[in-house]
Amino acid sequence: MMKKGLLTVALSALFLAGCQTAGSSIELEEVVATPQLEAAIKNFTNETAPSYAVAYADLNQDGIDDGLVLLEGEEWCGTGGCTLLVFEGLADGNYKLASKSTVANAPIYVLEARSNGWSDLSVYSKGKGQVVMKWGGSNYPSNPSLQPTLIIDSKAVKPAISGKIDIPD
Template sequence: MLVALLCIGMPGAASAGAGTYSCGASQPIPASLDRLLDAQGVEPTDRLVALADLDGDGRRDALVYLHGSDWCGSGGCTLLVLRNLGKTWRQVSRITVTRPPIRLLDQRHKGWHALTVHVAGGGSSPQDVTLEFDGHRYPGNPTTLQTTPTMIGPGRVLIDAGPDGSPRCGR
């Protein structure tokens, strides 16, 4: 499983390039991804990026946790899943009301790794929810899904929460 964790605009992270900060990886995010996020109006300080091969094609896809005030509500923040097509990126999913930890699971569904996100607040009972790829996308609202601890298998935390609750790269 190819996984690289990269933080953008996170205090205390090592510099990996102009305006881009890296944690746990020696490569900055691809310039094409940086440009796409900039074009969508996502400030560098409002995003946390984890790169991992989600679909097994050998290219690192992106999970972008949007945590600025424009992207969050009482139930959590927005998570984008972007597929790496080589020179371009395609949005696979926009998942609202998510909170860290965000995990990449070993289990796959329709060829893509399953993910877990934490949901809480906004009327939701605190729980980890498993998101399975349906052949086109991941579910857009995890608060409508139910899970049990037995559904959460081995995996790796890509985006975690710091002691103050703010998002940070996983370990």
């Protein structure tokens, strides 16, 4: 995975959060993309060395980790945030794009609550704070800034993707 020098994204742990309060937790090592997920990211971005942050969680409760990818760089980030991709993990080890959302920011949380069989997500939306993103049956909402806000006790939970990503002015 390529990282820009200014990138300060920390991918140290994933903790699940309830709608309003902290829930159970799972600790993970620092995460890098598997070759299969990296291939899916490269295929989507059409770049040979895309820059991104990644985390894994079984979002659809099928026993296979899915990939959450926050793309970085001028191509994928604007003043409101960056592009968030969710890749569904497949039984053969490959990944297929399940959802794309723009103007997303870290921290990104995987919530215990589920909608249509998939875990709800919470992303930071510039000007609103943390918002809830519910699976609509075929994808997560494309624009997090239009979603309802969520109160998270940030002292009790840690995000799947956290840190500061430089967003162009």
